[in-house]
Structures are given as structure tokens and as C-alpha cells.
Amino acid sequence: xxxxxxxxxxxxxxxxxxxxxxxxxxxxxxxxxxxxxxxxxxxxxxxxxxxxxxxxxxxxxxxxxxxxxxxxxxxxxxxxxxxxxxxxxxxxxxxxxxxxxxxxxxxxxxxxxxxxxxxxxxxxxxxxxxxxxxxxxxxxxxxxxxxxxxxxxxxxxxxxxxxxxxxxxxxxxxxxxxxxxxxxx
Amino acid sequence: xxxxxxxxxxxxxxxxxxxxxxxxxxxxxxxxxxxxxxxxxxxxxxxxxxxxxxxxxxxxxxxxxxxxxxxxxxxxxxxxxxxxxxxxxxxxxxxxxxxxxxxxxxxxxxxxxxxxxxxxxxxxxxxxxxxxxxxxxxxxxxxxxxxxxxxxxxxxxxxxxxxxxxxxxxxxxxxxxxxxxxxxxxxxxxxxxxxxxxxxxxxxxxxxxxxxxxxxxxxxxxxxxxxxxxxxxxxxxxxxxxxxxxxxxxxxxxxxxxxxxxxxxxxxxxxxxxxxxxxxxxxxxxxxxxxxxxxxxxxxxxxxxxxxxxxxxxxxxxxxxxxxxxxxxxxxxxxxxxxxxxxxxxxxxxxxxxxxxxxxxxxxxxxxxxxxxxxxxxxxxxxxxxxxxxxxxxxxxxxxxxxxxxxxxxxxxxxxxxxxxxxxxxxxxxxxxxxxxxxxxxxxxxxxxxxxxxxxxxxxxxxxxxxxxxxxxxxxxxxxxxxxxxxxxxxxxxxxxxxxxxxxxxxxxxxxxxxxxxxxxxxxxxxxxxxxxxxxxxxxxxxxxxxxxxxxxxxxxxxxxxxxxxxxxxxxxxxxxxxxxxxxxxxxxxxxxxxxxxxxxxxxxxxxxxxxxxxxxxxxxxxx
Numbered sequence: 047x048x049x050x051x052x053x054x055x056x057x058x059x060x061x062x063x064x065x066x067x068x069x070x071x072x073x074x075x076x077x078x079x080x081x082x083x084x085x086x087x088x089x090x091x092x093x094x095x096x097x098x099x100x101x102x103x104x105x106x107x108x109x110x111x112x113x114x115x116x117x118x119x120x121x122x123x124x125x126x127x128x129x130x131x132x133x134x135x136x137x138x139x140x141x142x143x144x145x146x147x148x149x150x151x152x153x154x155x156x157x158x159x160x161x162x163x164x165x166x167x168x169x170x171x172x173x174x175x176x177x178x179x180x181x182x183x184x185x186x187x188x189x190x191x192x193x194x195x196x197x198x199x200x201x202x203x204x205x206x207x208x209x210x211x212x213x214x215x216x217x218x219x220x221x222x223x224x225x226x227x228x229x230x231x
Numbered sequence: 232x233x234x235x236x237x238x239x240x241x242x243x244x245x246x247x248x249x250x251x252x253x254x255x256x257x258x259x260x261x262x263x264x265x266x267x268x269x270x271x272x273x274x275x276x277x278x279x280x281x282x283x284x285x286x287x288x289x290x291x292x293x294x295x296x297x298x299x300x301x302x303x304x305x306x307x308x309x310x311x312x313x314x315x316x317x318x319x320x321x322x323x324x325x326x327x328x329x330x331x332x333x334x335x336x337x338x339x340x341x342x343x344x345x346x347x348x349x350x351x352x353x354x355x356x357x358x359x360x361x362x363x364x365x366x367x368x369x370x371x372x373x374x375x376x377x378x379x380x381x382x383x384x385x386x387x388x389x390x391x392x393x394x395x396x397x398x399x400x401x402x403x404x405x406x407x408x409x410x411x412x413x414x415x416x417x418x419x420x421x422x423x424x425x426x427x428x429x430x431x432x433x434x435x436x437x438x439x440x441x442x443x444x445x446x447x448x449x450x451x452x453x454x455x456x457x458x459x460x461x462x463x464x465x466x467x468x469x470x471x472x473x474x475x476x477x478x479x480x481x482x483x484x485x486x487x488x489x490x491x492x493x494x495x496x497x498x499x500x501x502x503x504x505x506x507x508x509x510x511x512x513x514x515x516x517x518x519x520x521x522x523x524x525x526x527x528x529x530x531x532x533x534x535x536x537x538x539x540x541x542x543x544x545x546x547x548x549x550x551x552x553x554x555x556x557x558x559x560x561x562x563x564x565x566x567x568x569x570x571x572x573x574x575x576x577x578x579x580x581x582x583x584x585x586x587x588x589x590x591x592x593x594x595x596x597x598x599x600x601x602x603x604x605x606x607x608x609x610x611x612x613x614x615x616x617x618x619x620x621x622x623x624x625x626x627x628x629x630x631x632x633x634x635x636x637x638x639x640x641x642x643x644x645x646x647x648x649x650x651x652x653x654x655x656x657x658x659x660x661x662x663x664x665x666x667x668x669x670x671x672x673x674x675x676x677x678x679x680x681x682x683x684x685x686x687x688x689x690x691x692x693x694x695x696x697x698x699x700x701x702x703x704x705x706x707x708x709x710x711x712x713x714x715x716x717x718x719x720x721x722x723x724x725x726x727x728x729x730x731x732x733x734x735x736x737x738x739x740x741x742x743x744x745x746x747x748x749x750x751x752x753x754x755x756x757x758x759x760x761x762x763x764x765x766x767x768x769x770x771x772x773x774x775x776x777x778x779x780x781x782x783x784x785x786x787x788x789x790x791x792x793x794x795x796x797x798x799x800x801x802x803x804x805x806x807x808x809x810x811x812x813x814x815x816x817x818x819x820x821x822x823x824x825x826x827x828x829x830x831x832x833x834x835x836x837x838x839x840x841x842x843x844x845x846x847x848x849x850x851x852x853x854x855x
Contacts, residue, residue, distance in 0.1 A: 148377055148389065149356055162353045164389050175430075177352035177389055196351060 069102035069153065071189050071226035078111050078141075079118075080197075080220045087213040091118035091128070100189070100226060102153040107163060108144040109224075132204050132214075138171040148177070156184045163193075172202040180222075191224040263518060263535065263547040264808020271296065271303035276538035278526040280320045280328075285531055288328060289544065290317025295330055298544075306330075306345050308338060319372065319404075321362030331359025331372060352387035355380070360401045365424065366410025373401030373414050379423055381412075381430070388430065395432035396421045397444075405449035407472055408456040415446030420460070435470070440477040442468055448491045459498055461488030467498055467510055482515055492527040492535070494549075499535070501527045507537065516588060521545070533841060548807040552837040554583055557590065561830025562815065563616075565604035566822040573613065574830060575601030580615060583835070585822070594625075594632075605649035607656065610669070614656060616646025622658060635676070641665050642678035648693040648817065650701070657701050657713075659690030664703060684718035686711045686725065692817050696734045704729035710742055710752075723757050724750065731817050735776035735795075743771040749784065749793075760793065773817040777840050778825035785829055787814045790836075794843035803838065810836050 076096025082089040093116045098109030113135040119125040129135040145165015159182040167176040180193035197218045199206060206214045270276055274291035281287050287298040294315035295306040308315060319331030328340040329348075335355035337348040348354070357376035364370055371381045378391035378399040391399050397418035405413045411424040419436025437444050443465030450459045458470045466483025470476070487503035497511040501524030509518045519537075526538040537545040559576035567573050570586035573593075580594040580601055594615075603616030606627075615623040621636030621644045635641050643662025650657055651669075658665040663680035680688050686708025694702040701713035709724030710732065728745040735741065739753040747769050749760035773785040782793040788811045789804040803809045810831040812818070818830035827838040 146393070148391075160353075160356075164391075175388055177387055179351070179353040 070099050070229040071102065072099040072229045073097050073109070073224055074188075074227045075223075075225040076109070076111070077223045078116075078220065079222075080116075080218050082215040082218050084211075084213050084215045087120065089118075089120055089124065089214065091116040091125070093117065096222065096224060098224070099229065100147075102151075104146070105150065106144075106146045107165070108142070110140050110142045113139055113141055132199075132206065133170055138169075141167075141169045143167045143176070143178070151182065151184075153184060153189075156186060158183050167197075169197065169202040170204050174201050187228065189226040191222065191226070193222040195220055263549065263552050265519065265537070265545040265547045266806060266808060268298070268544040268546060270542050270544065271305070275540050275542055276526075276544050277317060277540060278320055279528055279536055279538055279544070280322055281528065281530045281536075282322050282328060283326055287530065287536070287544075288320055288322075289538070290320050290330070292316045292540075295320075306340065308332070308336065308347075309345070310336065310347060318375075319359040319361050321364075323362075323364050323370065324368060329362045329370065329372075331362065333358045335359060335374065335377075337372070350382065350385075350387040361404030361414075363404050363406045363412050365406065365412060367425070369425070371404065371412045371423065373404040375400050375402075379404075379412070379414055379421070381423075381425070383425065383428070390421075390423055390430055390432060394430055395434065396423070397434050397436060402445075402447045403449045403461075405451060405458065407451055407458055409472070413449045413458060415449050415460070417445050419444045420446050420449065442466075442477070442479050447488050450491050450493050453493045453495055459491050459493050461491040461500060463487050466515065467491055467500055480510060480513055480515065485515065485517075489523070489525050490527050492529060494529075494535075499527055501525065501537065501539075512586070519547075548803075550839045550841045551803060551808045552839075553808075553810060554590070554835045554837070557583075557834040559834065560832045561818055561835055562600055563602055563604050564818055564820045564828050564830045564835070565606060566820040566828065567606035567613070568608045571606075572820075572822065572828055572835075573604045573606065574835065575604065575615075580604075603646050603649045603659075605651060605656065607651060607669070609653050614649050614651075614658075616649050616658065617644070618646075619644050622646045622649070640676040640678070642676065642680065643688075647691055650693045650695045652695050652699065655695075657693045657695060659693035659703060661689050663688045664690055664693065666701075679713075679718055684711065684720065686720050691730050692732050694732045694734060694740075696740065697738055702732050702734075702740060704732045704742065710740075721752065721757075731771060731773045731775075733775045733782070735780045735782065736778060737780060739780075741774055741776060741782055743774050743784065745770055747771065749774065749782075772812060772814055773819045773829075775819055775821050775827060777821055777827060779840070781840050781843070783819070783821075783827050783838065783840065785812045785819055787812060790829065790838065792838075792840055797843050799843050801841075801843075809838075810834055812836070 073096060077092055077094050078096045079092035093111050095115040096111045100107045113133050114129055143165050145163055147161050148164050149161045151159050151161060161180055161182050163178045163180055166173045178193055178195045180191050183190040197220055199216055274293045276289050276291050279287055279289040289296045289298060295317050296303045314333045316333035317330060318333050321329045330338040335357050337354055337359060338345050339348050355374045355377045357374045360373040360375050362372045369381050369383045373379050376399055378389060378396050381388050390396050398416035400417055401414045403415035407413060411422050414421045419434055419441055422433040424431050435441050443462035445463030446460055447463055448461030452459055456472050460468045460470060466480055469478040485502050485505035485508050488500055489503055490501040492499040497509050500508040502508060503523055506521045507519040507524060509516050521539040523540045524537055525540055528536050533549045535547040535549060562575045565573045570584050572583045572585060574581055577597060579596045581590055581592050583590050599620040600618040601615055602618045605614040611627045613625040613627055621634055621641050623632050623634050625632045636644050642665040643660035645661035646658050648659035654670050656667045663678055663685060665676040665678050667676055679685050687705035689706035690703050692704035703711045705711060707728050709721055709727045710729050711718055711720045729742050730745055731743045733741045739751050742750050751758045769786050771784045771786055775783050780795060784791045789802055792801045810833050812829050813832045820828050829836040
């Protein structure tokens with residue numbers, strides 16, 4: 047996990063160190079929400095603390111969200127179980143997705159683009175390579191990204207006690223909405 | 232030997248020295264013949280596969296079609312995509328047909344129903360260039376621009392340069408015997424596989440012995456565990472997967488390779504500009520002229536199909552080839568030693584060496600017609616029978632020739648057939664038969680005619696069988712044979728004209744008659760081949776048995792192959808690329824590899840008799 051965070055931080059610091067004029071957009075507003083739709087219960091939670099950036103020159107990106115920042119759930123106890131039992135948020139405080147965009151986007155041209163982000167998605171300390179489809183809208187000084195994808199709990203060694211298996215889905219639906227701005231030097 | 236013979240020798244030596252400024256014509260390998268199938272709706276074919284049911288799937292610039300041998304059925308995308316251009320086709324083990332398009336879309340066809348492949352991860356936006364399946368049944372596909380993808384545990388994963396792939400423009404996707412996926416790129420070969428769920432990539436490039444980094448085609452070898460690799464301008468190479476060693480082949484001058492098809496001992500190579508090339512015995516040879524071959528594949532019948540980006544598909548029946556560039560009227564044929572096929576035309580005597588693929592003019596003239604040839608392998612002599620001029624004996628080491636005619640004791644100067652063994656040579660003529668004993672001091676001819684018990688003096692064919700008996704096919708008097716220094720006749724055939732006679736691997740004698748019937752004779756038992764009982768309108772001009780005992784029966788316009796075990800009959804005709812043999816008698820022979828050579832008025836057919844279960848004619852199939 048430390049390596050991932052280090053990578054994420056170095057994503058910014060390298061350009062700063064070099065003193066270049068990086069074509070970097072950072073997250074101004076970022077929301078992650080997830081839905082667990084199990085036979086006996088639907089659980090929804092979201093976080094407004096998604097942070098990250100896109101390097102347009104390199105076609106790369108890095109996003110991170112604090113696991114503890116998710117709000118919602120159907121009860122405080124459910125949130126506590128989410129952090130303490132399932133996600134083990136003290137051990138694995140962040141969820142990250144770093145990688146590159148497969149499509150070569152012309153960021154200088156406003157418009158709507160479909161793109162796929164290929165990268166390493168890390169939840170609960172378990173990294174999985176993922177390709178995630180997204181929609182990118184480029185405006186003059188803003189970019190917007192929306193995306194939805196699924197996460198299999200088993201892929202990330204998140205084990206659910208059998209007693210609540212009817213209340214928590216094995217596959218969680220995730221949605222992301224991000225607003226990015228050019229990074230100020 | 233008299234004085235005339237000495238004169239003849241002198242003349243022939245001069246002739247030989249003059250004419251044995253032997254013309255050598257380097258020809259191509261026996262050239263396959265192609266039948267053309269016009270695509271429906273003027274599509275231009277790019278690639279094709281045959282599915283497990285025997286249907287041909289053809290990807291064109293304009294869409295996907297299936298072909299049942301007669302009808303074309305279009306398969307259109309349901310998403311009104313930007314293009315219908317098919318760029319990849321593959322059938323998985325579970326029979327699913329995978330179709331890749333130029334815009335990156337992928338469709339799958341199950342039970343003739345076409346549906347889009349829509350993984351959560353989305354699909355490439357660049358052309359799909361090939362599919363494969365690894366040993367675990369995971370689907371892999373290459374793209375031109377995004378590297379390789381694989382579908383594992385219901386997720387789509389990408390392999391690109393970050394993962395160690397040499398480059399992301401994939402030209403070819405193949406699989407080795409270990410189930411690893413080989414992809415050809417501009418920077419060498421990437422060998423991709425999953426190791427406990429983790430993707431791995433190994434590279435083969437020029438630093439590791441690959442002759443050319445731009446790899447356009449990869450195919451597993453048929454008979455070994457190696458891989459054949461077709462390159463941009465390096466021809467093809469073979470890679471021994473176990474030993475990690477390349478074998479390269481010098482002499483490639485045919486430009487860019489687009490596709491390859493390993494074919495047992497040879498590899499067929501489809502090129503961008505130089506047609507179809509074969510790599511045989513380590514040498515490249517041009518096989519056919521085509522414009523831009525983008526796909527070569529084989530079907531269950533063993534036929535070869537070519538797509539050359541035109542509105543036609545080309546299908547070659549592997550069983551039939553011909554000697555390219557040879558379009559003469561062939562008068563006689565004889566299989567000699569060391570791969571030599573002796574043949575005569577109205578221009579003289581020639582030899583085609585099937586190993587070296589060379590035609591040599593041995594004796595060019597138009598003075599007389601050479602009607603029979605026999606090579607005495609023990610003495611390195613060639614006997615050349617003529618129509619009206621007797622028989623020549625040529626020493627194959629010196630080229631010295633000697634003429635034997637009636638005046639030298641030959642029974643007749645019209646020599647229609649010659650056969651022999653290590654101790655004697657028999658000459659069938661229009662005036663009886665002559666025998667020449669080879670191991671005695673008496674070098675003269677012994678002659679036999681009707682007065683000696685021969686049914687007729689007109690002999691169409693002489694056959695020395697494996698038991699030392701000599702068979703004579705006669706005009707109007709059936710078959711006579713020589714055994715224990717006596718000529719005998721077979722009463723059952725006594726009133727028939729026998730045009731040809733042959734022995735199979737079991738010692739059965741086969742004979743064809745001028746009323747179209749085929750008989751067998753074995754241990755005093757006669758049998759009429761019933762399949763030919765009603766074929767009186769067709770008269771075989773020759774017959775011969777191959778090594779497996781299958782009988783090849785030659786007619787003026789086609790060839791039948793009779794399989795005695797199953798009593799099955801397969802016909803080869805012009806539709807399959809056969810040159811019509813014509814009506815000349817017995818212009819055929821079988822070589823040491825069991826291939827049949829048939830002379831025609833336009834050249835020589837080469838027939839590789841397929842097994843009896845092989846379906847030669849593409850047969851229509853019905854979709855369930």
C-alpha cells in the first residue's frame with residue numbers, strides 16, 4: 047500500500063521537481079459511490095473525498111480515496127463493520143487506481159470521449175489490474191469524468207460472514223464522478 | 232552388332248553432343264490448380280476459417296459470410312457500426328465463432344446466432360487482428376494499436392508495452408503446444424501466458440536470433456512442436472520451442488509475408504505482392520500468382536483456400552498439381568530413378584526432376600514420336616521406344632545412344648510399351664513382342680508373335696509383374712502372359728481388346744478394355760468391377776495402381792480413383808483443376824512416392840491420391 051501511495055505522490059512531485067509545465071489536471075470535486083444490491087438488503091455509501099490527477103502528456107492518471115471517508119450505509123453499525131471487519135480501514139486506509147488511458151485523447155479539443163483506463167485498482171490492500179470504461183467531457187478549463195464498474199469482493203480478499211451473505215452482494219457496483227481543473231503551479 | 236550400329240553410334244554421339252547442350256528449365260514446384268468461388272455481393276475476401284461443422288466463414292471488407300459449398304449467407308452486425316470490415320475470425324473449442332472488426336468490435340456466433348461481445352471493460356477502438364484460446368480456454372485477442380487482451384474470470388485484461396510486450400501493433404496471433412499465445416509485432420514476438428493468474432510476457436526478437444523483427448504471421452508447425460514465423464522481409468523461419476533455436480532459410484526475394492500455412496513438409500507463404508510461395512526442402516519456390524494474399528487456410532477435405540482481397544476465393548485441391556510452364560502434348564511418361572520423370576513430347580525427350588524441380592531437354596527433335604520410355608536402373612540406360620523408328624538405348628552416364636530396329640532383330644519398329652526387370656527387358660510393338668536378356672552373352676532380341684501363342688501382334692501394354700510374369704495387353708485377343716518360358720492366354724478375356732494393364736500391391740492384375748470395363752485377375756479368379764459394368768460409353772485410356780492398392784483409372788476427360796477396400800469411387804476432373812488426360816493410351820506412371828503422373832495434351836497432371844475418407848469435392852452442408 048505504501049508503494050502505491052508513494053507512486054501516487056510522486057506523480058505530482060516529479061513534475062514539481064523538474065519545474066516543467068506539466069499538462070496536469072487535478073480533481074477539484076470527486077465523488078465515489080457504491081451500491082451493494084443483495085437479496086435482503088441494498089446498501090449505498092459514497093465519499094466526496096476522491097482525489098487524483100491526470101497527466102495529459104503521459105496519458106496517465108492516479109486516483110485515491112480514503113476508505114474511512116465513505117458515508118451513508120443503512121446504519122452506523124453497518125459503517126463500522128465496513129471499516130473494521132470488511133475493508134479493515136486502519137490497515138488499508140486508501141483505495142487507489144493508478145495507470146494509463148488506453149485511448150489517446152486529444153485533450154486540447156473540447157468534446158465528449160469514451161475512454162478506457164487500464165491500471166491497478168487496489169482495495170483492501172489487494173491490487174488487481176482493471177480496465178475501467180469512462181466518459182470524459184473536455185471543456186475549456188474543466189474536465190469531467192464519469193464511470194461505473196463492478197468490484198468483486200473476492201478479488202480483493204474481502205470476506206463476508208455467511209450470516210450476512212444475503213445482505214451484502216458479492217459484486218459491488220461503483221460509480222465515479224470527477225471534476226478536474228488544470229493544476230496550479 | 233553390325234556396321235549400321237556403329238554408324239548409328241557415331242551419329243548419336245554427335246547428336247547428343249550437339250543437343251546435350253541440355254536446356255535446363257528451372258521450374259516451380261508441381262503447381263496446384265485453383266478453382267474460383269465468386270463471393271456474393273461483390274465482397275472482397277480478407278480471411279476465412281472452416282468451422283467444426285465444415286462451413287467456411289469468410290471475412291470481407293464488406294462483412295461476414297458463411298459458405299456451405301453452394302450458398303453464401305451474410306451475417307451483419309446489429310449495432311450499425313462504422314464498418315463491417317472483418318479483421319479476425321476464430322472458432323473456439325466450444326464451437327463459438329469469434330468475429331473481430333476493424334473498429335474494434337467483437338461478435339460471437341453460437342448456434343448461428345450473432346451477438347456482440349460486451350465485457351464490462353469495453354472493447355478496443357482499433358482493429359482486432361486475431362484470436363486464440365489458451366489451454367484453459369481463456370480467449371485472447373490481438374489488436375492493431377492496443378496490444379493484446381485476454382478474457383479471464385469474466386474480466387478483460389490488457390497486455391501492452393508496460394507489461395513487457397514488444398509493441399502494441401499486433402499483426403498475428405497464434406498458440407504454441409504449451410498453450411502460450413504468440414503475437415507478432417513490429418518489434419519481435421511476444422509470448423504471452425498466465426502463470427497462476429499473473430500475466431507473463433517473453434520476447435523473441437533479433438537479439439535472440441529472429442531474422443526480422445517485423446513479424447506478420449505465426450503458425451504452429453504441423454508435425455513438430457515448433458512455430459513457423461513469417462516476416463516483413465525475412466521470409467519465414469522455424470523456431471524450435473524446446474531447444475530455443477531458429478532455423479532460417481536463405482534466398483527469400485518475395486517481399487512481405489502476409490500469412491503462412493504449414494503443410495507437413497512444406498510451408499505455404501502468402502505474400503503482399505508476389506503471390507503464393509512454398510518453402511520446400513529448405514528452398515523457396517513460387518507456387519501461384521495472386522495479387523495480395525491475406526489468408527491461407529485448409530479445409531477438412533484437405534483443400535487449400537486463398538483469400539487475396541478480391542471478390543473471389545480460390546480453392547486448390549491438394550491432390551492435383553501440374554508441372555508449371557509445361558503445356559506440351561505428352562506422348563509418354565516413365566518414372567525413373569533419383570526423382571527423374573522421363574517424358575516425351577512432339578519436340579523430343581525431356582526429364583523433370585521432382586526433387587530439384589527442374590526440366591531438362593535431353594533430346595530435342597521432331598523426327599519421330601517417342602511412344603514409350605523405360606529406365607534400366609541397374610545399367611543406367613534409358614530405352615526410348617518410337618513409332619516407326621524402333622527403339623533407342625541411351626547410356627545415361629555418357630549420353631551415347633544406340634538405335635535398334637527390325638534390321639537389328641527387333642520384332643517391329645512401332646514400340647508402344649517397354650517394361651523390364653534386372654534380367655530382361657520386354658518391348659511391346661505393333662508386330663509382337665521382343666525380349667532382351669540382360670545377363671547373358673547373347674545380346675540379341677527374342678521375338679514372339681501370334682505364331683508363338685501371343686493372342687495378337689498388336690500390343691498396347693507390356694507389364695512385368697512382381698513375380699516375374701510378363702503381361703501383354705493385346706488388340707482383340709485379350710491378355711497373354713509369359714510364365715516359365717511360355718506364352719499363355721487367358722481364355723476369359725480372349726475376345727477382348729485390352730488397352731491397359733497394371734498390378735497392385737497384392738499382386739492382383741487389373742485390366743481395362745475398349746468397352747469400358749475393368750477386370751481383376753488373381754489366383755485364377757476373374758472379377759468384373761461392377762461399378763464399371765455399365766460404363767461402356769467411357770473407355771479408360773490407362774490404369775495404374777498406387778502403393779496402397781488404389782486403382783487410378785484414366786479417361787479422356789477425368790480420372791477415377793477406385794478404392795478396393797471400400798469400393799468407393801472418387802472422380803477428379805477439370806472442376807478440380809485436372810488437365811483432361813486425352814485419349815492417348817497409357818501415358819501415365821506411378822512414382823516411388825506413390826504419386827501418379829498423367830500426361831495430357833497440355834502438360835502433366837500430378838495426382839496425390841487422398842485417403843478414401845477424404846471428401847474431394849466441397850460438399851454442401853446444412854445448418855441445424
